[in-house]
Amino acid sequence: MATLWTGGKIYTMAQVGETVEAVLEEDGKIVATGSVESLSPLATSTRHLQGNVMYPGFVDSHLHIIGYGEKLKHIDVSAITSKEALLEKLQERMSKASPKEWVIAIGLNENQFEEPIFPTLAELDALGEAYLIIKRSCHHLILANSKALAFAGITNATPSPEGGIVEKIDGQLTGVLKDAALYLVVNQMPHITPAYIEDALVKAVASLQAYGLVGGHSEDLSYYGPPSQPIQAYRKIVESQQSFKVHLLQHHTVFKEVEKLDTTSSPFLEFGAMKIFIDGAFGGRTAALRQPYNDDPDNTGMLIHTTEQLTKYVQLARQYGQTVAVHAIGDLAIELILDVFTAYPPQAGQLDRVIHCSLVDEGILTKLAELPVAIDMQPQFVQGEYDAELLKLGEERAQGLHPLKSLLDRGLVVAGGSDAPIEVPNPLIGIYAAVTRCNVGEKHDGYNPKEKISRFEAVHLYTGGAAEIIGQQHSRGKIAEGYTADFTILKEDIFTVAIEQLPHIEVFCTVVDGKIVYENR
Template identity: 40%
Template sequence: MGTLWHNGTFFTLKQPNEAVDAVFVKDGKIVALGSKDTLLQDFKQDITHIKDVKGGYVYPGFVDSHLHMIGHGEKLRSLDLSEAKTSTEMKDWLEQKARESGEEDWVLAEGWNENNFSDRKIFTRYELDEISPQKPLYASRVCRHAALVNSEALRRASISKDTPDPAGGVIERDESGEPTGYLMDAAADMIKEVMPPVDKEYVLQSLKRSVEDLLAQGITGGHTEDMNYYNGFSETIDVFQTLIHKNGYRFRTNLLIHHEQIDEMNRQGFSRGELSPYLEIGTMKIFADGALGGRTALLSEPYSDDPENYGVAMHTHEDLKMLVKKARQNNMPVAIHVIGDAALEHAIDALEQFPPVEGRDRLIHLQVARPDLIERLKSLAVILDLQPRFVATDFPWVEERLGEQRLASSFVWKTLLDEGLHCAGGSDAPIEPPGPLLGMHAAITRRHPDQIDHPGYGPEQKLSRFEAVQLFTSGSAFATGHEHRRGLITEGYDADFTVLSHDLFSCQLEEYLSADVFMTIVDDKVMFEKE
């Protein structure tokens, strides 16, 4: 059985603007490229299906190299504060959520970002008490490295004036030492520990909603980190297997396993590698620091707008090395969350001391990367996992955090590519929207879509259109060691395609934001088609 895909422009991505008119696929693999007539002639005995892409522009399937799939589904199902433009609007939405919640429910929301507000307001526990005086309230910041809670939530978690900061976290306090309700990183996890556990059906439905949305946005696969937040490894891996293997959702899923779940993974008999053509276990995930928004990213020099603060190390320098060593003992690469330059330096130290046994390591985010650290990266077997959309949403407030001098070594995507480092592109959804075209637009323009006349933040770091598309195709394939089977449209590669209404190499840049997804094709099967 074979399929002839035709009536489109199929970009091979082997080099800029290289394209063909049709592609013949057999058993899920691309067999030949060319014109429709030639392929019909050459493979007439094997062609059992002829499928029309309706004049669309076809790319290798877009893959998000770093996101949280279940978290994205949760965001789609919960109160999303990311679009609140004022603190008053955020308050109104929380009040409505509190009214609608049952008497025994927690009031849950996520995505708030004080940098979207003209007054930069961060609510206190007492203000949240007015919104929800009796029900516990938990509102996660957009970065998911900080949260706001009310007094009832603090009470349930036994967080008081006398509670010390946990390792890797900060309980913000007022002048008298009382918690303000603003919790960072591990301190926010103290609240999560007393929340009612989510049940398996909730997690499954969240994952289902996520995958359906990702497919609708032209995404054929994702590298996701979810395995430490939904009742542990065993239950979460079963949810993925249920959706992908039993329910037939074709979506190329690479699982990052949080370091706290590695022992459970081993006890359940799992190890790194493919579980099926659509599900595989990849790397061990480690957090080295927090985020710039909450000033918990670990910097080598203090924050420009908080001179006593260097950020938060999630692990000591030595403990980080031991976690990398543990990954090696399990024959696994690591994926380390590093945003600040001090965190990046600690990660490089660990990778240099304990190189990978097999596969490639990842460093995720790299928002502050000093030139000396970039030079050291060049000698490592490492993938740099970038989220271009952060440039669109973190500026201009990030200039206040870092100061002018550090900006020259921050968000330097073009420099990383020019230095010959391998980079992949993702969204970090639900932190940012998962649309690959949003990420590509940000990589090319270095500005928010609303800032049409802006020259771009750090314009010398703008990527070409070809480089931007590569991040989400061949770059993501390289990150998982699949560069010889995915990321291009060429012979022998998997038949994963994203079909768009626009030619990304010639359309107006603003049309990236309005382009339609005609089809999303995974393993020669249409998984989404626009009506």
């Protein structure tokens, strides 16, 4: 049963501006592209695009799908602009919660406050008797009330774990936990059951499909009980429904355990690189820098692992023939892992991944271009906290902040993602950010405008780039014969619409393997 897709503009993304009149699809694959006249005799049915615009299916190359589902389940505080408003919103929820409940808020960004300070532990404790967790927007820092700290056994005498910080002032807990320290609480919360994970996953996939996404590369296997638990949820919700394509990274702490499980891959659930966190984030000043933070001259951030530990993890991945994907934000973190990659390269034809790659200079760019690595970028990172990061880094270093054009100019494979739940997983906002380097609604030349890229290059981040970063550039990411019939169909043309309208384009429908999985009615 071959279906002819036609009746609108169809961008192949094979080269700038290339369009075709029709696409013939059968059994989830593109059989041919060309004119309606030549392909109609081969079709048994027709899908009319009704004047809408088709692209290869958009893929988010870096997000946390279950974590995004959690954000949809819990309290979203990302739009709150004052400490008082935050406490008021939490009070409303805490007043209705039983003492046994866990109240979770996600997306706190104190840089939106007039005075960028967190609530005190006493202020959190005064809100109610339930357990309370507030996740900062970067997800590298949480605030916990005393009840949640006590549940995890954290006291004034608790030392900071390796790769994390239990913050104290004058020896007293503040409720702030950074990087590895936050898992002392987060990984122990008793409500993380199979039903909870499945509900979060259902909510996340439905939302992602509505944004026009046909798939995503996610990292979830070390946060929700034993890795078998999230894997089982993915098999039950994603693989069985065959309506979304997930590529799972494997956190180094569970890598061996995952390898002992059934990791049989399918087009809808694949197992990929070992994931390692090298450093933290700019928000909590834990991104590892070669020189101190401008506004904290005694602090250069934090390396989560020693060189020896990183070498051990990379060697383990190589023993299994696997690539490595690293979270590296600061210039010191990036430089360190590139040295390890140089000493222990992947197999021929494979690409390691540097995720975020947020602060570079000419030396780092040169080294990146010499290695078999690809870059996972989040274009939206240039929005939101850029001014705060500028204060932390200074004007000179900020010239290398959140690069894009510099990476593409050196021939690197670059893919685009949102890091949801940190950013909204709407690829159109990411494309807009990559092209303008502005927040939606702003009118200026852009943050570090020399890093702006073209609309075609920006769309390629979510199509060809997302495919190439996992070695699937010959089967995904284009509309061409032999490729999967994954399509994102929008109501307007990304390449011709007024730039200020680009992030507001509506999705018409989302298609996975020739099947409509979301339709905007």
